[in-house]
Amino acid sequence: MKKVIGMGTAAALIALSLVAAPAALIVTALSSSVNGKIPGEWRLKATHGMPDVQAVDDGSGSVLRLRSRQTSFALERELDVDLVATPVLTWRWKVAELPAGGDFRHLTSDDQAAQLMVGFSDRRVVAYIWDSTAPQGTFESASRIPFLHIQSMVVRSGAAELNRWLTETRNVAEDYQRAYGKPAPRVRGLRLQINSQHTGSSAESYFGDISFRNMP
Numbered sequence: 001m002k003k004v005i006g007m008g009t010a011a012a013l014i015a016l017s018l019v020a021a022p023a024a025l026i027v028t029a030l031s032s033s034v035n036g037k038i039p040g041e042w043r044l045k046a047t048h049g050m051p052d053v054q055a056v057d058d059g060s061g062s063v064l065r066l067r068s069r070q071t072s073f074a075l076e077r078e079l080d081v082d083l084v085a086t087p088v089l090t091w092r093w094k095v096a097e098l099p100a101g102g103d104f105r106h107l108t109s110d111d112q113a114a115q116l117m118v119g120f121s122d123r124r125v126v127a128y129i130w131d132s133t134a135p136q137g138t139f140e141s142a143s144r145i146p147f148l149h150i151q152s153m154v155v156r157s158g159a160a161e162l163n164r165w166l167t168e169t170r171n172v173a174e175d176y177q178r179a180y181g182k183p184a185p186r187v188r189g190l191r192l193q194i195n196s197q198h199t200g201s202s203a204e205s206y207f208g209d210i211s212f213r214n215m216p
Contacts, residue, residue, distance in 0.1 A: 072195035092208030102132035151179035
């Protein structure tokens with residue numbers, strides 16, 4: 001997964017809580033974070049340069065802000081999600097700056113302002129990305145590490161919707177089936193990532209609440 005190391009592990013935001021199981025499994029509820037601090041259930045992974053990540057108040061509560069200045073870093077946390085019960089992933093995100101010329105389809109331009117990666121028990125990954133250039137709906141391999149399989153889907157592309165909070169909903173079980181041709185195993189981790197080192201540029205994104213649900 002590009003700069004992914006051990007996707008069975010994922011880490012740093014807010015404690016995992018079960019709400020009306022199996023209707024919804026809340027992974028992050030940043031709006032309830034205390035004093036703007038990033039809770040310790042997640043772990044910060046720096047691949048290149050100095051990370052710039054902070055829980056900030058965006059007017060309606062706390063959200064996570066990631067800034068990249070020719071850097072690459074991520075937040076990871078472990079999970080154990082049964083997609084038979086809760087196959088639908090919902091999240092809120094906003095991009096304020098795209099890495100200039102970023103395009104995940106080429107190694108030399110493989111930079112994105114926002115990536116939400118779902119890691120499975122079989123070491124396969126489905127990544128949902130906001131790309132600068134690749135067309136929305138593109139869904140293809142982005143594997144860069146041996147024995148780690150990554151399929152990336154461009155959920156948003158380009159600058160038309162910059163600085164707007166958007167809510168995304170994906171049936172992860174269906175996306176895994178489409179990508180790998182077999183039923184999805186259990187989810188073992190999530191990764192939130194930003195990078196701009198390949199293009200030598202900068203990027204900025206925000207993440208709000210993330211949850212797995214049994215329906216959209």
